[in-house]
Amino acid sequence: MNVPEIELSLIKYWKENKIFEKSVQNRKGGGKFTFLEGPPYANGKPHYGHISSRVIKDVFLRYKTMKGFLVERSGGFDTHGLPVEVEMEKKLGFKSKKQIVDYGIERFNNECKASTSKPISDFKQITERIGFWIDMEKSYITMEDYYIESVWWSLKELWKQGLLSEGDKVVPWCPRCETSQSNTEVALGYKEIVDKSVYVKFKCKDRDFSFLVWTTTPWTLYANVALAVGKELDYVVKEVKGEKLVILSDLHEKFEGKILQKLKGKELEGLNYEQLFTEVKCDERCFKVITADFVSTTEGTGIVHLAPAFGEDDFNACDKKFPLLKPVNENGTFTKDVPSLEGMDVRKAGDKIIKNLEEKGALVKIENYTHDYPHCWRCETPLIYYARNSWFIQVTKIKEKILENNEKINWFPNYIKNGRFGGFLNELRDWNLSRERFWGIPLPIWECECGNKECIGSKKELKEKALNEVPSDLHRPYIDEVKLKCKCGKEMKRVPYIIDVWYDSGAAPFAKWHYPFENQDKFKENFPVDFIEEGLDQTRGWFYTLLAINTALFGETPYKNVLVTGMVLDENGKKLSKSKGNFIDPNILIDKYGVEALRWTLISQVETWEVKKFGETAVKQNYNKYVLTFLNCFEYFKTYCLNAVEVESKNPLDKWIISRMNHTIDKVEGYLESFDAFRASKKLEDFIINDLSNWYIRLSRERFESKDGDWNEAASTLKKVLKKAGLTAACLSPFIAEHIYYGIEKQSVHLQDFPEKGEVDKELEDSMDEARKIIEAGRKIRNLNKIKTRQPLERVIITKKIKEFEEIIKQELNVKRLEFNDDFEEFTQEPFAYEEFEPEQYVVLDLTITPELKAEGIVNELSRRIQQRRKEEKLTVNQKVKKIIVEGLKEWSSIEPFLENLKEKVRAESIENGKANAKEEDFEGGKIKIEIVK
Ligand SMILES: [Zn+2]
Ligand SMILES: [Zn+2]
Known part of the structure; x- marks a missing residue:
């Protein structure tokens, strides 16, 4: 079976017959279920994170469609x-921004624009291949003129509300x-690093001591203008190696020495100190101790050095009372204001700075x-x-409204609402919007020397106010x-x-429609959207920008339900990285196993929002387990059950599998209603593998393969179940489901409704559970006593009466009789052995092996070997052979009575004992040869 080939032919079928389009259009008149695509960046190749989030989106968009909703959906970039x-x-x-300017902004931007077309087409290709049904041709693209104009409109709205402001920060x-x-961008880039931090002393001019200061960024010492202490905090003067140092009382134990004096922070206020690096020019306002409330009492020394150009707290504490020393260029190198370090990168100048501190005698540690x-x-x-x-x-001005809107959102999982997301909202800072860059939406603000500023909200407005021609490209x-x-x-x-x-992507709910210039009705129908889903990292990204911008503009949350997906890591839990090469190109895995195994791995491994460990091992496993098992059930159906006429079966095993199917539909539906693709897929997988394949089909083999008796009842049951399983699986594994459903019904499964659950027979299911427990206990007895299942035994005794499935228990335990006897004591010794299958209820096996039973066991084993040989010789199931010759079987005479039966089973005209031309094999302690004569 070539799964990738099957998938490709299905894609072709869907495309040629416009099945996706029909699946949407068919639902016109039904309620709407709206969705907004979080736009991927159009750079680089689509990776597993993209695929994972797309697959999960697809599950719910398909599910809602099958539940009767009109789910129009388009992409975005x-x-x-x-x-x-x-x-x-x-x-x-x-290497630097200057090179872009030299190269020419026009050329650079045009190349940026052109560079997006390859990633966009890569995304379209993978989207189709993974079966993510979304209209890519109608994707919104943030660099288009219409999109920019909508963003301008929104900025002007914020401007009108007084939410857009300028300042030195x-x-x-x-x-x-x-x-x-x-802050959104900053939150995305945290990495653990080791820095050299320094303890430095600043000599007080007014007293006979020095202030001890700790900093992790020694380069900022060149911009120092003041020191801060906590007004009500307790400080000590301590003699450390002959130096008198001021340090916070709570932290003084870091340094050994004698305490000379205790004082309050406010007693230090106003004291003057000597400039550390006199090469930096400064005026007389500088180098004073001030008080501030952000001084840490757990880290450092309790005295904070202030460089207002390089720290937000410093900037606010200095509050324009001190000059802003800024001896650092925009590219992070020292300016000529620090002659000794001019041109050096501040973060790489650490050793030099430490040397300078040492020379000045200011370095303590x-x-x-x-x-x-x-x-x-x-x-x-x-x-x-x-x-x-x-x-x-x-945004801090509308924080309350943002928090209020967050309360209206359904988060999956719910704990993100007030946890990771709510926590971020509570710490909200104003949003730094302007960027000193080239390729982006221009900030539509014009300014005049006189101080007048104006925000432009549309092309029309710009044309009216412009002195010269307005370009067709707004970049x-x-x-x-x-x-x-x-x-x-x-x-x-x-x-x-x-x-x-x-901001671009946060504007998507209205900008994708070119609102308010066009599509006002479309916008209204889609705002707020019912559903969005993206990775966990978007709590500080898109989930936030969407909420902030749209709350400011419309007072409403732009999304009602948000599903969060976990990161995709490699098999060892490491981040997937191109440079480490710890992942395989998705297309290679898809070509090898098909995409369904990949989809299933991403859906069914862990909770949607948990980190997913991903690699070929897992894909292969899911391919073998779910994909092949499900497809093999269908192959089996095609081999034995075609042309079954639908009937209502009375057979308890048939009734049981129908009940299990209905039970599964009910559960899967419940999980999908609460956006839980993980449990839905697990439930379905459990049904396909354990109930359908390993149990129902296996136990019904004889009925299916003999074609007499109640063949039609069994075959039509399997047909019903496969159809329903296809319908249930359609949103989760759309390829297999289509292959099976279409194979039976000659109609696309994706144009059908999600199946009705139908009746569940709880009592019957309980009986089967009981039977399974009995069988399990019986198998355990066989294992403990080293008696293979192929060896028939005379009887099984059960201490509790059972209602159903006696035949199955007998068949599975390979016993001739099943007896009920609640007098358990009778069976506690040889030749009996027992196991408890539920509290105080027992399964007992009679382990006596009579010569007849022994012979039967040998025949069973021989039968298995012959079947194996038939397979090796590539004989079809029904193909007859002339003769089978067995050589070396010691117990030949004892098995003669069974040979008639065996002949039929292995499709041989005769079986004889004689000289066989075949390789020798081990058999029950001896050696035999089996030759098949065709
Ligand atoms: Zn950068
Ligand atoms: Zn003016």
Whole structure:
């Protein structure tokens, strides 16, 4: 069976017959179930994270369709920002932002734009191959003009509400990309690193002691302007190696020495100290001790050095009372204001700085410090904090409303709502929106020397106010050329910024429709959407930007239900990384096993939101277990059960499998209703493997294969069950389900309704459970006594009366008789052996092996060997052979009475004892040969 080939032919069938389109259109008139695609970045290749989240989306979109909803769905692509720019810089071999400017912004941006087409087509290809049904041709693309215009409209709305503001703030800064970042971006790039932290003393001018200061960023010492202590905190003056040092009382034990004096923080306020690095010019306002409330009492020394240009707390504490020393360039190197270090990268200058401190006699101690430090989420350079003029969205002003809207959202899993997500919302900071970059939506704000600023909300408005022609492409550098007329008479120029790319995707609910310029009805029908699903990392990303932007604009949450998916890691729990090469290209696995095994691995391993360990081993396992078992059930059906006429079977085993099927439908439906693809798939898999394949079909073999007796009852039962199983599986494993359902009904399973659960016979299922327990206990007895199942035994005794399935128990335990006897004591010694199958109820086997039973066991084993040989010789199931010759079987005479039966079973005209031309094999302690004469 070539599964990938089957899948490809199904894709072809779906495409040619427009089955996806029909599956949507057929539901017109039903209720709507709306969905919004979180746009992947159009750079690089689709990876397992993308595939995982797409597969899970697909499950619910298909499920809702089968439940009668109209589920219109289209894709989306994120095409701007650092992800695309950094990739392009790598391609062009650029190391700095200046190289882009030299290269030309127009050329650079055009290449960024062009670079998105390959990833978009890769995404389309993999989307089709994995069977994710979504209209990719109608995808929204964030770099399109219509999208940008909608974003401009929204920014103007925020502007009107006074939520868009400008100011000098300390922002996270990537010195390589030379741009500021938002908290969302910072949250994506934390990595654990070891830094050299230093304890440094600042000599007090007014008293005979020095202030002991601790910092993890020694380079900021060059920008020091003040020290901060806690007003009400207790400090001591301690003599350490002949030096008098001030340190927080709670932390003084870090240094050995004698305490000379105790004082309160407020007694230190206003004291002056000597500048550490006098080479940096500064005025007389500097170098004073102030009080602040953020001073840590658990780390450092309780005295914080303030460099307002490089720390948000420092900036706020200094509150413009001190000059802003900023001896660092935008690319993270020292300026000429620090002559001794000019041109050096601040984060690489550590050793030099430490040497400088030593020479000044200011260094007290060096300590390695391990911490999570933010890195650029695209280029992995450590970020610095940097004072900068920036544009912000004041989300803190609408924090209450955002929190309120979060309460209305159904989170799966629920604990994210007030946990990871709620926690992030509670710590909300204003959103740094402006970026000093090139490829993105230009910030539509124009400013004039007179201080007047204006925000533009549409192309029409821009055309009305522009002094020159408005370009057809709204990107930089064209838009930078547009000048507006200020009310003061002068020209207004656009600010040099583009906006944070995370804003782009957060605007998708309205911008994908070009709202409000077009499709107002479409927007209304789709807002808020019923369902979104993305990875856990989006709690600080898309889940947040969606909620923040749309709360600000519409006062509403933009999504009602959000399902979170876990990260995909390698088999050892390591991050999948191109450079480590610890994963196989998805297409290779798909070509080998088909995509269904991959889908099943991603759905059925762990809870949707848990981390998924993924690799070929797991895919292969699911291929063998679920995919092949399910397909083999269908192959078996095709071999033995075609042309069955539908009847209501009275056979208890048939009734049981129908009940189990209905039971499974009920459970699967319940799980899917609560967005639980994991339990739904587990339940279905358990049914297919344990109930259908290993139990029902196996136990019914004789009925299926003999074609007499109640063959039709069995065959039509299997047909019913496979059809229902196909319908149940359609949303979870759409390829296998289609192969099976279409194979029986000649109609697409994806145009059908989710199956009705039908009747469940609880009593019958309980009886089967009991029978299974009895069989299990009986098998255990055989194992403990080393008696193979093929060896028939005379009888099994059960201490409890059972209602059903005696025949199955006899068959499975290979015994002639089943007896009931509640007088258990009778059977506690040889030749009996027993096992408890439920509290105080026992299964007893009579282990006596008479010569007749022994002979029968040998015949069974011989029969198995012959069948095996037939398989090796590639004989078909029904193909007759002339003769089978057996050589060397010691017990030949004892098995003669069984030969008539055996002949029929192994489809041989005769079986004789004689000289066989075959290889020797071990048999029951001896050696035999078996020759098949065709
Ligand atoms: Zn960067
Ligand atoms: Zn003006």
